[in-house]
Amino acid sequence: MTTSQVSLPNPRTWANGDLVTVPRLRADAVNAIALLAQRPYFVGQRSLGDSWANATDLALPLDVELTDAWNGHLAPPATGTAPYWCPLPGWYLCDARIPFAYTSATAAPFMAGWQGLNNGVAFGPVHGAITANGSTSGTIIPRAVDLIQQTVSGAPGGSGDWVQATARQDSGGSVNLQSLAYCQPTVSVRWVCANSGSIVSLPVLGAVPTPITSAWLNANVRDTVKFLSYPPICKAHYTAGASTVPNNSLATPAVINLTTVDVDTYSTFTTGAAAKYAAPYSGRYYLAGQITFAASSTATTYACGLLVNGTTLYYGGIVRFAGTSLAGGASVTKRLRLTFGDTVQLVAVQQSGGALAYNTTASNQTRFISVWEGL
Amino acid sequence: MPQPVPAVPQIPAGWQPVQADFTAWITNPFSFLAQPAGFRGQLQAAKALSGWTLAQLDTILEDPYSGWSAVLTASQPAFSWLCPAGCAGWYEATVSGFTLNQASSAAQSAAALYLNGSVWQYGSDDWAVNGNDSGSSGAVQVPLIPGDYVQLYIYSTAAVNTPAVAGQYPALEMTWVSS
Numbered sequence: 001m002t003t004s005q006v007s008l009p010n011p012r013t014w015a016n017g018d019l020v021t022v023p024r025l026r027a028d029a030v031n032a033i034a035l036l037a038q039r040p041y042f043v044g045q046r047s048l049g050d051s052w053a054n055a056t057d058l059a060l061p062l063d064v065e066l067t068d069a070w071n072g073h074l075a076p077p078a079t080g081t082a083p084y085w086c087p088l089p090g091w092y093l094c095d096a097r098i099p100f101a102y103t104s105a106t107a108a109p110f111m112a113g114w115q116g117l118n119n120g121v122a123f124g125p126v127h128g129a130i131t132a133n134g135s136t137s138g139t140i141i142p143r144a145v146d147l148i149q150q151t152v153s154g155a156p157g158g159s160g161d162w163v164q165a166t167a168r169q170d171s172g173g174s175v176n177l178q179s180l181a182y183c184q185p186t187v188s189v190r191w192v193c194a195n196s197g198s199i200v201s202l203p204v205l206g207a208v209p210t211p212i213t214s215a216w217l218n219a220n221v222r223d224t225v226k227f228l229s230y231p232p233i234c235k236a237h238y239t240a241g242a243s244t245v246p247n248n249s250l251a252t253p254a255v256i257n258l259t260t261v262d263v264d265t266y267s268t269f270t271t272g273a274a275a276k277y278a279a280p281y282s283g284r285y286y287l288a289g290q291i292t293f294a295a296s297s298t299a300t301t302y303a304c305g306l307l308v309n310g311t312t313l314y315y316g317g318i319v320r321f322a323g324t325s326l327a328g329g330a331s332v333t334k335r336l337r338l339t340f341g342d343t344v345q346l347v348a349v350q351q352s353g354g355a356l357a358y359n360t361t362a363s364n365q366t367r368f369i370s371v372w373e374g375l
Numbered sequence: 376m377p378q379p380v381p382a383v384p385q386i387p388a389g390w391q392p393v394q395a396d397f398t399a400w401i402t403n404p405f406s407f408l409a410q411p412a413g414f415r416g417q418l419q420a421a422k423a424l425s426g427w428t429l430a431q432l433d434t435i436l437e438d439p440y441s442g443w444s445a446v447l448t449a450s451q452p453a454f455s456w457l458c459p460a461g462c463a464g465w466y467e468a469t470v471s472g473f474t475l476n477q478a479s480s481a482a483q484s485a486a487a488l489y490l491n492g493s494v495w496q497y498g499s500d501d502w503a504v505n506g507n508d509s510g511s512s513g514a515v516q517v518p519l520i521p522g523d524y525v526q527l528y529i530y531s532t533a534a535v536n537t538p539a540v541a542g543q544y545p546a547l548e549m550t551w552v553s554s
Contacts, residue, residue, distance in 0.1 A: 022388050025400065033404045034383045041465065041553040043516045067465060067518070069553065095514055099500065105481070133502045137483040137532060141500040143513055182487070182494040188467070188516045190552060202409060205402050208394040224405045250508065250542070284413060284437075284550065286469070299480075301507045305542065313542030316471060318510035320480065320502040333512050335415060335469050335548035337437060351507075373550045375410040 008088065008194055009035065009229050011222040014214035032225040040070040040087050040191040049179030052100070052169055057113060057125040057363075059083070060098065060165040060185055072189070074156045083116060083164035084189045085157070086150035091193040091233055091263060093286070093371055096128070096165035097143045098185045099178035107134035107323035108171035112144035113363070116163035119151035125166040126365050129290035129304065129329035132321050139178050142167075143331060145288040147235040147263065147369045151195065163189060170326075192371050197230025199266060202281065202375070232280045234269050235262040237367035240360035243273075245293070245348050247355065250318065253305060253347035256291055257358075258368055276345045277370050279338035286371040287336055289316075289346040292329035292364040294357040296321070303349035304330035309342055318349075327359050329366075335373070344370065377440050378407040379461025380554055411551040412440045412462040417544040424474060424531040427487070427494075429454055430545045432527065451524040452492070456549065458519040465553045466519055470498035471512040472529035473543040475536050477503045482532035484509040486545070489526040490517060503531070508538045516552075525549070 009032040012024065044062035052058065059081040065073060070087040086092070098112040110131045115124030128144030144165070154160020165187045169175045177185055203219040236258040243257040258275035266280035279285065291304050299322035305315035316332025330348070338344065346368045350356045358366050381404030390396070416432035431454045435443055442456040451457040458466075472486030482503035488495045499513030509531075517525065527547035529537065537545055 020392070022386050022390060025386050029401050029404075030384050030386060033381055033408070036408045037381050037383065037404070038554040043465070066516070067553070095516075097498070097513055099497065131501065134480075135483050135502045135532075136481050139483075139485075139497075139500050140502065141485075141497060141513065143499070145514070183497045183500070186496065186516070188514075190467075205406050205409065208397040208402060210394055212394075212397065220401055220405065224409065228405070228408055284415075286467075286550070299505075301504045303510065315473070315510045315542050316512035317499075317501055318473070318504060318508055318543070320504045320509075322480070331512070333469050333514050334471065334546070335413075335550060337415065373411070373552075374413065 009225045011225045013222055014217040016214050018214060020212055028221050028225065036228050038069050040072060042068045042073055042084050042189045044073060044187050046177060046185040047179060050177050051174045052167060052177055053174055054172055055170045057166045057168045060167050062187060072156060083162040086153050086161040088191055089151055089153050089195050090191050092148050092150055092163060093190045093192045094146045094148050094163055095188045097141050098167040099139050099141045099183045100169055101138060101176045101178045102133055102140055103136050103138050105134050105136050107132050107326065108169060109326050109328060110140050110142040111168040112142040113166040114144055114146045114148060114163055115166055116148065117161045118149050126363055129331040130292045130327045130364060132323055132326060132328040134322055139183060145333060145369060147233065193233045193265060194230050198226045200226045202227040230265060232266045232372040234264045234277050234370040235367060236260060236269050236271065237262060237365050238358055244355040244357045245350050247351055247353055248349050250303060250349055253349045256346040256348050256366060276343040279340055279342045281372060282340045283372050283375050285336055285338050286373050287344060288333045288369045290329060290331035291348045291366045292327055292359040293350060294359050295325045295327045296352055296356060297324050298352040300351045301349060302328055302330040304332045305347050306332055306334060307345040307347045327364060378403045380464055381407050410439065412459065413550040414438050414442060414456050415548040416443065417546045418537055419539060419544050421536040421539040423536055424529060425534050427528045427530050430527040430529050432547060455524040455526045457524045458521050460521045462551060463520045464551050466517050466549050467552050468515045468517060468547060468549045470515060470527055471546045473508060473510045473538050473545050474503065474531040475508055475538050476506060477509060477531060477533035477535055478505060479533055480505045483530065484511045485530035486511055487528045488515040488517060489528050491523055508543055510543060
């Protein structure tokens with residue numbers, strides 16, 4: 001069996017007296033293990049240090065494939081700007097980091113982003129946090145982490161849904177992508193959750209009884225497969241309004257107002273000025289967030305972090321911002337262990353001297369992402 | 376109990392399974408998939424940074440597969456996480472680097488994952504703050520086979536310490552994501 005032949009699991013409910021047949025075990029357990037152990041996952045890079053034009057979101061070509069077990073990307077050298085075509089419907093965790101070689105002292109904004117097609121409808125590009133640079137040190141890495149739904153699967157180059165990383169810089173001239181082997185534009189796309197599923201508890205996988213019972217099979221096969229193929233994931237973003245972040249400090253960051261839920265499989269996200277995500281299940285979570293502020297000309301600090309249970313801070317980016325009427329921001333990416341009921345809030349800092357508005361351009365999104373990754 | 380990365384079970388037609396078969400086909404694979412190999416550690420004490428510097432993580436938050444060593448062994452250098460036997464695959468590491476105020480408008484802070492003693496990929500690289508501590512976080516995808524080891528390195532343009540401040544601890548966090 002190859003992974004490309006694996007379908008989304010739909011495990012049966014076992015009843016007393018059911019025969020435990022080989023086809024049933026293959027359909028329920030083997031199929032799910034094949035999928036979950038080698039899910040759709042792509043990592044690719046751009047190695048050529050391309051010259052990147054000013055002020056345009058351009059698709060990132062990928063000439064290096066590090067892994068593509070489900071063959072969603074056309075293999076080099078036919079890649080061009082080829083995207084990753086969805087081989088299996090579901091939610092994909094997409095991460096793009098785009099190193100630019102920029103040595104000017106004139107501050108300029110840099111952006112990574114994602115665009116694509118979902119259920120036949122085009123979206124994006126939607127940027128990660130806009131990253132300013134004027135350090136003269138040579139490399140700046142804007143990043144974009146997004147949780148993107150794909151509905152229509154299909155072969156690469158076909159009519160199915162797809163995602164594609166984008167890059168942009170607004171320095172006023174062209175800037176090269178970085179081409180150092182250890183610092184190349186890199187893209188990863190990973191299937192993390194089905195588009196629909198059942199809310200179940202992940203059972204404690206117990207010893208095999210004698211004889212095998214329907215209860216054991218329902219817990220250890222049916223419920224386990226249902227949980228692992230439809231785990232807790234969440235994405236929420238800020239829909240353009242009048243929210244601002246006050247001038248504040250790293251010790252007292254502001255909670256970010258997230259107003260719109262894009263996906264929340266366990267329905268534990270609370271929107272609003274005190275927006276928070278409550279862990280619906282204990283485990284290790286991938287957590288990411290970003291804020292992009294309105295244009296400013298005040299040199300200052302921007303920071304973005306996570307606040308657990310209202311008390312414990314985890315910062316990601318604490319970065320310098322400078323420039324003339326530029327948008328800028330900060331992002332955070334962490335893996336944290338959360339216990340059932342723990343709350344996570346996205347927080348931000350800016351020290352421009354007064355309140356600073358969130359960026360209201362649709363492509364400059366402020367958002368929070370959470371993915372349960374294991375016990 | 377930690378389990379290895381599961382191979383896809385092969386269930387022969389007509390087989391008369393016993394309890395051990397169900398353990399091998401169901402319990403062990405799903406145990407790994409529900410608790411994949413991973414690691415989380417932080418550097419909480421203040422440490423001097425000079426260019427790219429090994430983060431000598433001093434607080435191990437979780438290491439269920441026992442890959443971490445803070446001392447040199449026959450298998451791995453000090454302050455590294457060794458891919459355990461049976462746990463080959465693609466891992467995703469989140470890396471965070473922090474510095475005290477570098478007092479410069481021409482400074483950077485960055486974090487990278489090193490693989491077997493050489494830089495594998497930068498996870499992040501940001502413009503450092505002039506007048507505040509700085510931070511930089513990102514993610515790196517890396518393929519590992521048993522015996523490979525990884526380390527967190529942090530970059531600071533200026534020779535300053537890491538901040539010994541909660542919320543700004545340099546950190547390496549990893550999870551197995553695919554065979």
